Amino acid sequence: MASRKTKVLLGVIGIALIVTLAIAGKKENQNKTFLSIATASTGGTYYPIGVGLANVWSNALKDRNVQVTGQSSAGSIENIDLMKKNEAQLSILQSLMAVEAWEGVRNFEGRPYKDLRSISMLWPNVEHFVLMDNRLKKGDLGDIANTRYSVGPQASGTEQSTIIIMRGISLSKASISPEYLGYGDTVSAMRDGRLDGGALPAGVPASAVTDLYASGVKARLLNVTDEQLAAVNRVANSWFRFEIPAQTYPGQSEVVHTIAQPNILATTRFLDEQTAYTLTKAMFENLTAVHGVHSSAKYISLGNALKGVAVPLHIGAWRYYREAGIDIPDELTPPEARDIARNSVEGGSHHEQ
Missing domain, CATH: 3.40.190.10 (Periplasmic binding protein-like II)
Known part of the structure; x- marks a missing residue:
């Protein structure tokens, strides 16, 4: 039988190991980016596509410690509220509701939500x-x-x-x-x-x-x-x-x-630029997986990305589309990027002269 001193020593080592693992796990979680995408009720299309996109992102960005989860909701209006409260960082919205929120009309009369940003058109609702x-x-x-x-x-x-x-x-x-x-x-x-x-x-x-x-x-x-x-x-x-x-x-x-x-993938200006860029890039560079999520997801493509989108893009998505050579309408240029776009145009004009 092990001596009492040995048992005490093993107990101390065990406790130390548990504490070490807990600290390591906490540190790993601190380095991980957790995001939630708000969808709608489970019987429609928002929920399976939102959950499917979350899985695609989590798998594609595992090495970047990004984990995305999908959550059910009452739909577009609640999704905007969830993003305002930072209870969701991404959401699927009807284009109509996104425009109403951005402009502050009808359901958002007198309450324009100018922090709202678009990432991409997803599929027709x-x-x-x-x-x-x-x-x-x-x-x-x-x-x-x-x-x-x-x-x-x-x-x-x-x-x-x-x-x-x-x-x-x-x-x-x-x-x-x-x-x-x-x-x-x-x-x-x-x-x-x-x-x-x-x-x-x-x-x-x-x-x-x-x-x-x-x-x-x-x-x-x-x-x-x-x-x-x-x-x-x-x-x-x-x-x-x-x-x-x-x-x-x-x-x-x-x-x-x-x-x-159109249904659009939306976020707010508070999502950091690199994260939004990475999510946009991962979605379009893993289209086989994305299209396998639901038959409606087959509409997701670079060619369709801006169709029906009427709310300015997030600067991270805007940067990805510029790199991909997508023609971006001026009204979709995010306020944060207007100075960058202006400087780029001025620099190009000077070079051509």
């Missing part, structure tokens, strides 16, 4: 308006009048964009019996007969819509007419024509003529 067959009339968006209809969770981008779309076709919450449900809950309520339909904007295919069709709910996707699209854009010019091919969803036999707006 396709409007999926679903309605039970027994409430169909013309098969277009106007059919939602006088129905029990979910406009999305309160304070979500879904709710706000749906309200604007409704306003464009002379409808309002008073025109329907509104519910405020997430995607999965909307489908469950329709299946149980407690709801006539709902707005489910997402990338194609949207898992909640797939579930709706696959589970035999007698409902279908509504079309948006050219006249309705034009009327909606007179309220907020953010949408474009989008067609969902037949058979995208189980039993969907016809093309759905709907509309879409």
